[in-house]
Structures are given as C-alpha cells and as structure tokens.
Amino acid sequence: MTAIGAGKLLGANLRAARDEQGISLSELARRSGIAKGTLSQLESGTGNPTIETVFSLSNALGVPVSALLTESTGSDVVLVRSADVEVLPGDAIDLRLLRRLEHPGGLFEIYNQEFRPDAAQHSEGHPGTEHHIVLSGRLRVTTRNRVEELGPGDYLAFRAAAPHGYEAVDGPVRSVLLLEYPPDLYPAPPGPH
Known part of the structure; x- marks a missing residue:
C-alpha cells in the first residue's frame, strides 16, 4: 500500500x-x-x-x-513494512492491513493491530473467522457471551459473524490478526496461484 x-x-x-x-x-x-x-x-x-x-x-x-x-502484487518476494502502511483508525485500535493471501482454501488477510488503553472497540460482526495472537500487553476479547483475556503469545480464534469487542488491559496491546474467509464466501479467482 x-x-x-x-x-x-x-x-x-x-x-x-x-x-x-x-x-x-x-x-x-x-x-x-x-x-x-x-x-x-x-x-x-x-x-x-x-x-x-x-x-x-x-x-x-x-x-x-x-x-x-490493497493493490495487487505479482512478486515472489513481498516485504511490507508496517510503518509504511497507512493506519485505519478505530475507537480503540489502529489497524494496518499488511497482506491479502488468496488460495483455493479461502482468503486470508493479515493485520498489525495496536490497541490503545482505556478505550473499547466494538464490532457488530462480519464474515469470516478471526485469529488473534497477542505480541505484547493484555487484551480482553468479548464474543458469544464469553470474555477471554490474552497475554503475550496467547492465541484466540472465533467466528466473527456475531457482535464482538476488544479492550486493552493495563496499557497498550500489540497483536496480529489473521482474518480467514471460507472459499465459498470469496472464491479464489481462476488461474495459476
């Protein structure tokens, strides 16, 4: 980008x-x-x-x-520096889309997330499954009437269609989000991959 x-x-x-x-x-x-x-x-x-x-x-x-x-890319080696990607701001989070990966098994989007302390981010829901890995800080995730608190190295996945929310606990949080879409929702385009 x-x-x-x-x-x-x-x-x-x-x-x-x-x-x-x-x-x-x-x-x-x-x-x-x-x-x-x-x-x-x-x-x-x-x-x-x-x-x-x-x-x-x-x-x-x-x-x-x-x-x-995202722009399409045809290179075999892709380097994306997070600092070069524009921030998509939210109520409590700064999100950077690092990469879109298409393959016959579905579509994946990889994001760098930075959660600000003392603010909450809410989503009404969207297609796909969210996979979160916390790199630093503590992140509280609420989904499907469950509240989970994640620390560095912790992983959480959930279907994102239902409302869900996030909150940094005790300071900022850095994490990686992998958003997975099933192949029937966004099929891969025909041609070589």
Missing part, C-alpha cells in the same frame, strides 16, 4: 467494486448506513476512512476488506 495512500486506494477500489456490481452511490449508502456525501468523499480519495467505515463497506458490497485496501 505504499505506492498510493490508503484513502486513494480505497476510493479507487470502492468505485471499481460499485461499478462491477452495478450499485449506485445511493444504494451503497442505504446498504452500508454511510451517508452518500461521505461515500462520495471516500471515492474521491479525500475522505478519512475508519475501521468501522471500511468494515461496513466490506459487508455492504460482499467483498473482503482487503479487496478495498
């Missing part, structure tokens, strides 16, 4: 997804719950997207988040 900024990339990909599906800006606003003016700004690359906005658009368009935030 270093060649062009996340906002411009989102705008171009958003417009392409809308055009491909034959969806008007008004229809996307209705489906996503995002104002038409805001969508217009996002498509022009002048908006300031948040985690909530991008996930709402992903759900409304039926595409993975990475389809909105």
